[in-house]
Amino acid sequence: MNIDGKLTAKNLRAELAVEVAELKSNYGIQPKLTVILVGEDPASQVYVRNKIKQTQEIGMISDEIKLPADTGQEELLKYLEHLNNDRNIHGILVQLPLPKHIDESVIIAAINPNKDVDGFHAMNSGRLFNGETGALVPCTPQGCIMLAKQHLGSDLSGKHAVVIGRSNIVGKPVAMLLLQENCTVTIAHSRTKNLPEVCQQADILVAAVGIAEFVKADWVKEGATVIDVGINRISTEEGKTKLVGDVDFDNVVGKCGAITPVPGGVGPMTIACLLKNTITAAKQSVC
Ligand SMILES: NC(=O)c1ccc[n+]([C@@H]2O[C@H](COP(=O)([O-])OP(=O)(O)OC[C@H]3O[C@@H](n4cnc5c(N)ncnc54)[C@H](OP(=O)(O)O)[C@@H]3O)[C@@H](O)[C@H]2O)c1
Structure with missing residues (x-):
């Protein structure tokens, strides 16, 4: 089944619009x-x-x-x-x-x-690493967690999460957020040995690699939740181009429990979480 990032982002924006109206009328x-x-x-x-x-x-x-x-x-x-x-x-x-x-x-x-709504400043990464509340957390990783919860419910405790990728923008912060959710977290990268076997352990598999259709169906555990962060443009046989993720969607979709499509999965959540961070920053400026 597909996890609908477009709809989740739309719902989040509707909630945020209410918060904006409250901030205006109350403060x-x-x-x-x-x-x-x-x-x-x-x-x-x-x-x-x-x-x-x-x-x-x-x-x-x-x-x-x-x-x-x-x-x-x-x-x-x-x-x-x-x-x-x-x-x-x-x-x-x-x-x-x-x-x-x-x-x-x-x-x-x-x-x-306090205004770093991308959440890339070392102060915010440090707060996230320390598990402090109030950090401005990078937007795409926040979106990944919301989409995983969309399918699995709010309690991710004890799930084994494998994150492929260790960038400061996606891989590391998403791993920290999964740890905060009490997952057992493995971070894989280009030097990881036996990557398919590592991925097969995952209840939640996050792919943030930047290689088109890299994750194959036999890497994915039956019923796993797959969050595909990748955005890759490839050429089609008709001489056009299209966007695909880091996961071989067509072959993985029948095996996993749920997957975020590309486009329409993680992408729309990123901007919605940017709006959320700006509202958080505005709230923190008055508290
Ligand atoms: N949906 C969104 O809103 C959104 C936002 C941000 C990024 N993205 C997309 O997400 C993808 C990742 O972005 P990024 O900024 O994190 O990319 P990045 O900085 O290039 O990091 C890629 C990571 O993948 C790892 N990797 C590369 N080749 C590998 C291999 N063969 N096996 C295992 N790991 C490998 C790298 O490992 P090493 O560290 O060992 O080199 C690195 O940690 C890209 O497609 C990007 O376009 C999407």
């Missing part, structure tokens, strides 16, 4: 997200447009600062300083990837951790 606060886009990467432009549209649809304010590709690191840092100090801005997101002459780690470190 006179309208959560505001500011997105900085450096350069003209077409995929980034589409992501930013979607983020801004969905933010506004639930009653929040959002704006975009568009900077040319040759913007210097110091200039970008000046923009961040200004946004960090603006009390009316609750969430700041610098769209990645940045042009090569800018050091992403310097930029992420310069965002006020």
Whole structure:
């Protein structure tokens, strides 16, 4: 069976719209997200447009600062300083990837951790690692957990979760969240030996690899819950292109208990969780 990320994200956005209205009427606060886009990467432009549209649809304010590709690191840092100090801005997101002459780690470190709605600042990763409440948690991993719970219910205790991938954006934070949910967690990566056998142990299998249709049906335990984070564009026999995940969906869907499709699974949850983080940041600014 498919886990419907589009519907789950729509329901979450509806809940968040109520929270935004309450924040406005109870505290006179309208959560505001500011997105900085450096350069003209077409995929980034589409992501930013979607983020801004969905933010506004639930009653929040959002704006975009568009900077040319040759913007210097110091200039970008000046923009961040200004946004960090603006009390009316609750969430700041610098769209990645940045042009090569800018050091992403310097930029992420310069965002006020209380406004870091991507959850990439070391302060927020540290809070997540320590299991502290109040951390702004990276959006895609949050979405993965919500989708796993959509199928398995709220208690994931004791499940064996295998995460393939150890990036700071997806693999590591999703593993930390699964640990917080009392799963037994294995993190696999490119040096993992006997990967198919490791994956066969998984009650919950999260694939965040970036290789099209990498996870095969015989790697998947009967009845497992499969969360496919991958977004890969491949060519079809008709000479067109299509998006596929990191899991060989057509062959896995009949074997697993449930799977997130690509597109329509984890993807839609990412922006919904960004809105959620901005509301959390706005709430924390008044508490
Ligand atoms: N749905 C969404 O909203 C969303 C958001 C973010 C990312 N994504 C997608 O998720 C995928 C992963 O993204 P990412 O940013 O985490 O990618 P990444 O930074 O490239 O990390 C990929 C991970 O996969 C591991 N890996 C690579 N080849 C492997 C192999 N043969 N066997 C086992 N592990 C292997 C790497 O291991 P090493 O560490 O050993 O190199 C690395 O940890 C991509 O397709 C990306 O487009 C989707």
